[in-house]
Amino acid sequence: MMPRWLVPLVLLAIAAALPFGVSTYYVQFIGKAFIMGMLAMALNLAVGHGGMVSICHAAFFGLAGYVLALMSPGYDPASLVLTLPVAAAASGFVALVIGALALRTRGAYFIMVTLAFGEMMFFLFHDTDIAGGSDGTYVNAKPEIAIAGHRLLDLASPLAFYYVVLALLIATIVLLTVLLRSPFGHALAAARDNERRARSLGFPVYRIRLTAFAISGAIAGVAGYFATAQFGFVAPEMLGWHLSATVLVMVLIGGLRSVTGPLVGALVLIGLEEVLKASTDYWKLAEGLIVILIVLSMPNGVRQLWPLIFGATGDAATRPARVPAEANHV
Amino acid sequence: MSEVALSATALDKHFGGLRAVSGVSVDVHVGEVHAVIGPNGAGKSTLINLLSGELFANAGRIMLGDADITRLAPDRRARAGLGRAYQKTTIFPKFTVHENVRLAAQARSPHRLRMFGGVGSDAAVRARAAEAIARVGLAGREAVIAEALSHGEQRQLEIAMVLATDPRIVLLDEPLAGMGQAEARGIIALIASLKQGRAVLIVEHDMDAVFALADRLTVMHDGRVIASGPPQEVRMHPAVRAAYLGDHGADA
Amino acid sequence: MDLVTFGVQLLNAVQYGMVLFLVASGLTLVFGILGVINLAHGAFYMLGAYLAYWIATYTGSFALAMAGGVAIAFVVGLLLETVFIRRLYGRDHLAQVLLSFGLILSIDEAREILFGKDVHSVAPPAWLAGSFQLTDNLSYPVYRLAICAFCLVVAALIFLVVTRTRIGMIVRAGAENREMTRVLGIRFDVVNRYVFAVGIALAALGGIVVAPVSTVFPGMGDGMLILSFVVVVLGGIGSVAGAAIGALLIGLTDTFGKVFFPSVSSVLIYVLMAAVLLWRPNGILGRREV
Numbered sequence: 001m002m003p004r005w006l007v008p009l010v011l012l013a014i015a016a017a018l019p020f021g022v023s024t025y026y027v028q029f030i031g032k033a034f035i036m037g038m039l040a041m042a043l044n045l046a047v048g049h050g051g052m053v054s055i056c057h058a059a060f061f062g063l064a065g066y067v068l069a070l071m072s073p074g075y076d077p078a079s080l081v082l083t084l085p086v087a088a089a090a091s092g093f094v095a096l097v098i099g100a101l102a103l104r105t106r107g108a109y110f111i112m113v114t115l116a117f118g119e120m121m122f123f124l125f126h127d128t129d130i131a132g133g134s135d136g137t138y139v140n141a142k143p144e145i146a147i148a149g150h151r152l153l154d155l156a157s158p159l160a161f162y163y164v165v166l167a168l169l170i171a172t173i174v175l176l177t178v179l180l181r182s183p184f185g186h187a188l189a190a191a192r193d194n195e196r197r198a199r200s201l202g203f204p205v206y207r208i209r210l211t212a213f214a215i216s217g218a219i220a221g222v223a224g225y226f227a228t229a230q231f232g233f234v235a236p237e238m239l240g241w242h243l244s245a246t247v248l249v250m251v252l253i254g255g256l257r258s259v260t261g262p263l264v265g266a267l268v269l270i271g272l273e274e275v276l277k278a279s280t281d282y283w284k285l286a287e288g289l290i291v292i293l294i295v296l297s298m299p300n301g302v303r304q305l306w307p308l309i310f311g312a313t314g315d316a317a318t319r320p321a322r323v324p325a326e327a328n329h330v
Numbered sequence: 331m332s333e334v335a336l337s338a339t340a341l342d343k344h345f346g347g348l349r350a351v352s353g354v355s356v357d358v359h360v361g362e363v364h365a366v367i368g369p370n371g372a373g374k375s376t377l378i379n380l381l382s383g384e385l386f387a388n389a390g391r392i393m394l395g396d397a398d399i400t401r402l403a404p405d406r407r408a409r410a411g412l413g414r415a416y417q418k419t420t421i422f423p424k425f426t427v428h429e430n431v432r433l434a435a436q437a438r439s440p441h442r443l444r445m446f447g448g449v450g451s452d453a454a455v456r457a458r459a460a461e462a463i464a465r466v467g468l469a470g471r472e473a474v475i476a477e478a479l480s481h482g483e484q485r486q487l488e489i490a491m492v493l494a495t496d497p498r499i500v501l502l503d504e505p506l507a508g509m510g511q512a513e514a515r516g517i518i519a520l521i522a523s524l525k526q527g528r529a530v531l532i533v534e535h536d537m538d539a540v541f542a543l544a545d546r547l548t549v550m551h552d553g554r555v556i557a558s559g560p561p562q563e564v565r566m567h568p569a570v571r572a573a574y575l576g577d578h579g580a581d582a
Numbered sequence: 583m584d585l586v587t588f589g590v591q592l593l594n595a596v597q598y599g600m601v602l603f604l605v606a607s608g609l610t611l612v613f614g615i616l617g618v619i620n621l622a623h624g625a626f627y628m629l630g631a632y633l634a635y636w637i638a639t640y641t642g643s644f645a646l647a648m649a650g651g652v653a654i655a656f657v658v659g660l661l662l663e664t665v666f667i668r669r670l671y672g673r674d675h676l677a678q679v680l681l682s683f684g685l686i687l688s689i690d691e692a693r694e695i696l697f698g699k700d701v702h703s704v705a706p707p708a709w710l711a712g713s714f715q716l717t718d719n720l721s722y723p724v725y726r727l728a729i730c731a732f733c734l735v736v737a738a739l740i741f742l743v744v745t746r747t748r749i750g751m752i753v754r755a756g757a758e759n760r761e762m763t764r765v766l767g768i769r770f771d772v773v774n775r776y777v778f779a780v781g782i783a784l785a786a787l788g789g790i791v792v793a794p795v796s797t798v799f800p801g802m803g804d805g806m807l808i809l810s811f812v813v814v815v816l817g818g819i820g821s822v823a824g825a826a827i828g829a830l831l832i833g834l835t836d837t838f839g840k841v842f843f844p845s846v847s848s849v850l851i852y853v854l855m856a857a858v859l860l861w862r863p864n865g866i867l868g869r870r871e872v
Contacts, residue, residue: 053676101856104863108619108675109819112811113859119808120852127848183436183452184445190422190433197420200382201495202408202437211443241804245621245683252680282695288687295681296669 015166024158028230031162033270034169035227040250040262041172042219047248048256049180050212051192053111055244056098056118057220060091062239063121064221065228067091069131069139077141080153084143087225088218094121095217099210118241126236136235143229155229165226169263172219176259179215188212249291332359335499335529336381336412341390343376350376352553354390358499358529363521365540365561366533368550374533375417377550378503381531382414383407395498408437413497417504419484423477427468427487430476431459434491462494466520482513489520499529506536518542586716591837597726599833600733601788605806606813606825607740608784613819615777618670621682623785624807625689626655630786631798632693635702638793644707648790655786659779667778668771690800699800706794729791736787737826744822812855818868827866 019027039061046052064087071086072078102113124130131137142155155161179185191198191205199205228234237243246269254265272290276283336358343351351373358364366374379385381392383404392400399407408414422430435458436442436449450456463469466486471479476487485505492500505521506514518539524530525545534540540547541561548558549570557567564570609623633651638644666685670678693699705711706725713721744750788806796802809832816831817824835854839847858866 047676053679055679101859104859105815108613109815109864111619111675111679112815113855116808116812116815116852116855120849123848128845178446181448182445183439183441183447183449184443186429186433186436186449187443190425193422193424194420196384196416197422197491198433199403199405200384200408200414200416200420201434201491202405203442204405208443241808245679248676249680249683252676256676282691284687285691285695288684288689288691291684291687292666292681295677295684296666299673299677 012170016163019159019162027158027162029274031158031165032227032230033267034165034263035223035230036247036250036270037263037266038165038169038172038223039220039227040247040254040266041176041259042216042223043244043247044251044254044256044259044262045176045179045216045219046213047251048258048262049185049192050188050209050216052103052209052213053248054102054114054213054216055111055241055248056114056121057217057247058241058243059098059118059121059239060095060217060220061224061227061243062125062234062236063094064088064091064224065234065238066125066131067221068143068225068228069137069234072139072141072143075140077144077146077154077156078139080143080145080155084222084225088221091221091224092214092218095220096210096214099213099217103206103209103213115241115244118239118244122236122239122241125239131234134236136233136237139228139232139234142232161226161230168222168226172222173259173263175219180259184208184211249294253294332361334358335360335395336531337393338377338381339391339393341377341380341392342388343373343380343385344388349553351380351387354550354553354555356531356548356555356558358531359546360498360527360529361525362545363525363530363532363543364546364548365544366531366548366550367535367537367540371552372550373553374550375503376553378414378501378531378533382412382501408495408497411496411498412501413492413495413499414501415485415488415492415503415505417507419481419488421476421484421488421491423475425476426472427463427474427476427479427490428459428472430487431462431490431494432456434494435459435462438495458494458496462490465493466490467516480513482509482517485509485513485517486520489517489524493524497528499531500524502530502532502534504534505532506534506539514539586720590716590720590722591841593722593726593730595833595837596830597730597733597833598837599830600730600737601792602806602809602813602832603826603829604733604736604791605785605788606810606817606829607737607822608781608788609810610814610817610819610822610825611784612778612781613814614821616667616671616774618667618778619675619678619682620667620781621679621807622685622689623682623781623810624803624805625686626659626782626785626803627789627806628800628803629658629689629693630655630789631704631793631802632697632702632789633786634790634793635704635798636697638704644705644794647704648787651790652783652787656779656783659782660775662782663775663778668774671774686803693800702798704793704798723795725794729795732791736784740822809851812851814865815855816858816866818865821865821867824865824867 018030039057043054043057046054046057067087067090068078068083071083098114098117102110102117105113126134142161144151144155145153153160153164155164180189187198187203187208190201191203191208195205224238227238247266250265250269251262252265253268254261254263273283273287276286280286334357337356339355341351341354342349354373354377356364356366356377366377368374376385380387383399383402383406387400390400391398394407394410394412397410399410399412402410422433425433432449432455435455436452438458439452439455441452463472466489468483468486468490471483476484479487489505502521505517509517514536521530521532522543532540532543544561546559547561547564549556549564549567557564557570605623605627609620612618612620612623630651633654634644634647637647637650641647662685666681670681706723710725710728713723715721789802813825813828813832816828817826831854832851835851836847839850843850862868
């Protein structure tokens with residue numbers, strides 16, 4: 001068994017070496033799975049760490065895609081440096097507005113309100129003429145970084161695209177880890193575990209949650225931006241709640257209390273879908289039943305299996321609900 | 331006369347047609363334990379919730395020192411110097427003792443919501459947390475997960491959290507509820523020590539504890555204050571004897 | 583807008599709101615009593631419409647389609663409660679959301695296997711097939727009026743059952759104080775099973791009733807689910823009267839929104855929801871402090 005600190009380095013080395021071992025199809029497939037993993041990790045900042053079960057993150061994901069599509073000049077590539085921040089900011093801002101309203105409610109209400117506002121975003125693009133209405137629209141050229149006409153980075157190359165996504169994935173993991181270990185992250189976890197106590201200690205619970213929700217929305221936007229760049233296409237379905245719910249499944253599979261769990265969940269679910277699609281016409285039926293089975297049999301996700309493999313870990317912000325040894329003596 | 335830490339004037343609170351609290355005024359002084367007593371349904375819990383901001387008064391005014399906090403949300407009141415413990419112990423059950431108290435200390439730190447740097451890196455916060463833990467007698471138990479503590483220890487932990495926010499006034503809602511005699515003695519001594527340099531308001535049913543602790547007593551009945559003053563005066567007050575103390579008062 | 587057109591739109595709004603109430607009351611009943619948030623509610627609305635189409639096609643009778651569709655939905659509800667839903671009592675909302683999402687995926691695929699994914703229409707019963715001639719070029723279908731009348735009857739029944747009967751009392755007591763009713767010796771497992779089945783049957787009934795005036799298509803359940811949620815958010819969780827108010831508000835907003843502000847009509851109900859959230863976060867008839 002290798003030492004713990006070595007595990008991420010080995011995984012990173014494998015991910016970095018991957019394009020040299022598999023076909024372009026799989027490089028793109030893994031890239032897509034990484035993007036969904038980013039979305040799932042972003043969502044988990046709200047759901048697992050913030051205790052806010054949101055079903056509208058696809059709206060933030062898709063919105064950033066639309067921003068890229070609308071800012072792309074016809075058949076020429078858009079500037080990555082310009083469009084990515086705008087897309088992330090747009091998603092973060094919409095998350096801020098939706099969160100500001102939804103966080104006036106709790107529990108099941110919050111779920112319903114986020115679902116409804118997410119669908120509002122869907123209908124906004126579905127029922128109006130913005131960017132092709134219900135048909136969606138193409139992004140004909142992948143964004144690039146260029147200085148004075150000289151291309152520094154061109155996402156049209158599958159290899160470059162893969163490494164950019166990998167870099168962003170790592171950046172997301174680092175960002176979320178730092179955030180969750182910070183005073184803010186602990187305050188967020190405290191508000192999740194006992195809202196009343198957090199408030200009576202002096203934590204502005206609403207503001208803390210709203211901030212986390214907006215950050216989560218902005219990261220979801222970054223993921224959506226790259227998903228759109230990869231497909232070269234964006235349609236209202238990308239904002240729909242079926243995607244939001246699917247990403248929630250990834251979060252549940254990966255486990256709610258860790259940073260990278262949802263990434264594992266994304267890889268597992270996307271891999272599973274690929275296998276199911278290849279083996280049966282009725283893959284959605286099978287997927288639905290598998291989702292039900294996971295919910296019923298593994299309330300804490302496949303993460304339940306983790307301690308058996310890696311041993312237990314984590315501090316207060318990420319600690320799963322477990323009974324400590326002392327409890328036996330009371 | 332000592333300094334008034336918290337002053338509530340003519341508070342009204344009604345739920346629909348029910349007047350839970352009506353025209354209640356109370357002054358809590360620094361260096362004193364002020365006990366609020368009264369039969370069930372007298373409005374004590376409503377009063378403490380009005381003071382801490384969990385309920386808003388329909389009328390009246392609440393001053394914390396020179397600051398008007400009548401319309402402030404609970405978190406703003408906490409940052410202004412008001413700390414509270416609940417009737418049902420309210421802690422972060424999955425966090426360790428140290429993490430619980432550190433969070434409380436963090437809430438009063440200027441960096442309470444900083445988004446970078448480990449949560450343990452603030453030396454001032456760590457020191458205040460350690461001091462509060464030692465003060466309530468939980469030293470050595472820092473690494474225990476809070477939900478594994480005994481009922482009495484959880485009470486101590488909650489008080490440590492309140493202390494770590496460095497409040498000018500502490501509100502305690504039935505701190506002795508559900509506690510054994512030995513445990514209660516420890517908590518009573520702890521509460522008595524809290525009034526050094528700050529004000530304490532306590533709602534409690536245990537009359538022995540109340541008379542042992544209180545420097546001042548307010549008696550509520552049907553949402554109103556029927557008597558207020560030093561315990562010995564209040565004990566003799568005819569309205570109090572009639573409405574509340576009953577036989578207990580007559581025997582005394 | 584002249585008076586006749588206004589009247590027609592008003593009728594449309596009310597009819598739409600009534601159907602919405604039918605479906606949303608099932609949702610709010612299941613949530614209020616079982617504490618389960620069921621995303622698959624809309625899927626049963628869709629399933630009801632397809633069942634109506636299927637039975638009506640084979641038997642030629644809309645009445646049979648209605649009775650059969652509701653009965654099938656009821657039985658499916660009983661089965662689902664026994665097999666899946668009861669395992670969700672006391673679980674967190676996330677588990678409920680995801681299990682019901684799994685149900686949606688399965689139901690959607692089952693529908694595709696059984697009925698395909700074509701868009702269908704269903705003929706209203708012959709005796710309700712005509713229309714009233716209002717002016718020279720404006721008529722109003724009898725069936726739409728029949729929907730209003732039918733939904734009114736069902737709504738009245740729901741109110742009667744919830745407020746007047748022993749079962750309704752149990753149901754209300756259960757929503758507010760589970761412990762107490764358990765002490766009284768009420769068999770919660772049985773009550774729960776039937777409440778869930780009735781909730782599902784109401785969703786299916788909604789789908790059956792609208793089948794003749796709208797088209798039957800695979801995605802119809804999603805839209806209805808979202809609208810039902812908005813109804814519940816507007817009215818207040820667990821409040822049947824609130825659901826009625828919310829449903830009518832949405833019917834009016836949507837219908838007149840399409841007339842007056844056609845370009846933004848689909849967003850209007852969400853603006854309405856945002857306004858209610860700012861005004862009363864717990865819904866119009868929701869309890870203030872939860």
